[in-house]
Amino acid sequence: MNDGADETDLAIVLGTRPEIIKLAPILRECLRTETEFTLVHTGQHYSDSLDSVFFDRLELPDPDYNLGVGSGSHAEQTGEMLIEVGRVLERESPEVVLVQGDTNSVLAGALATSKLDAKLGHVEAGLRSFDREMPEETNRVIADHVADYLFAPTEESKENLLREGIPESRVTVTGNTVVDALYRNREIARRKSTVLSDHGLEGREYFLMTVHRAENVDEESRFRKILEGADRAAARHSVEIIYPIHPRARDRLDRFGIDVSDRIRLVEPLDYLDFLRLEASASVILTDSGGVQEEACVLGVPCVTMRDSTERPETVSVGANRLSSCDPDRIVRTVGEMLRTDLDWENPFGDGTAGERILREVAPQTERVRQ
Known part of the structure; x- marks a missing residue:
């Protein structure tokens, strides 16, 4: 953490639960190696139940800055973050700024850094759904093209970057920090989480569902089709679906009646440990989350992605995941196929040392500043 000085070598910008989880291995590696860093939290997830509690549960240091941006349109949210993150970076004067993923916080952090005398590192670079209607796709493409260090989780994501003309010298294949996080936390979740007993659940006897993306929940007909398909799949296999519902999705349920x-x-x-326990014990996971697709793959749990495309094609290639779109018949059919699939697929996301590799790449830059 920053010790109060006005300058630091490394700044890490995050704003949502998935970013906290996936940047946690890098934060821990900073602490282990005594690397000075400033942690900037935009507050994009403004619900404590989605966000700040993770710092406590994951035993992470509190942010140096919490900007508290909260909700708003994409333009409002990104604009306010850009102003506030820019002010922090000007004050701290980091040599390197790290962002992770494809959120509005990533976009703001990337753009703010690109205007300053600092280098940008993009963790989880090169992911592509090839669907420009997704705001996340725009965010990740822009972040990649202004970044100086591109940390690609797989060879496939590296190839995406090279096809877009990004010099290979900027790209490092590191594996995905989601593996680091899962390896560290799944045993902790097994020991500490009581979520199964709290909800009267037995392992492998329920489906787990997450649906929250704007393209799925903001369009009433699409949201209704997804829920219909999930319900019919649960009925066919005589199971219950557990749906930890995002505030955005709950609002849309109420609005649409x-x-x-x-x-x-x-x-x-x-919280993360409880959700991880539910993931690991489900018979099938139905989701529209990119991070959940990865986690299911690493945990060995079959996944059905209720979207038209995925920026995690490796999960499909190894047989851990299939796309169902929002069509109810296709959801039912795909769930049945995944229940019958072999569970011996290979994890395509690395060996759990991505955080160490990423920090090793940026450390020479920060070390030169101290010398």
């Missing part, structure tokens, strides 16, 4: 089937149990957003 959607009555959810009794087979779909809505629960409040869960």
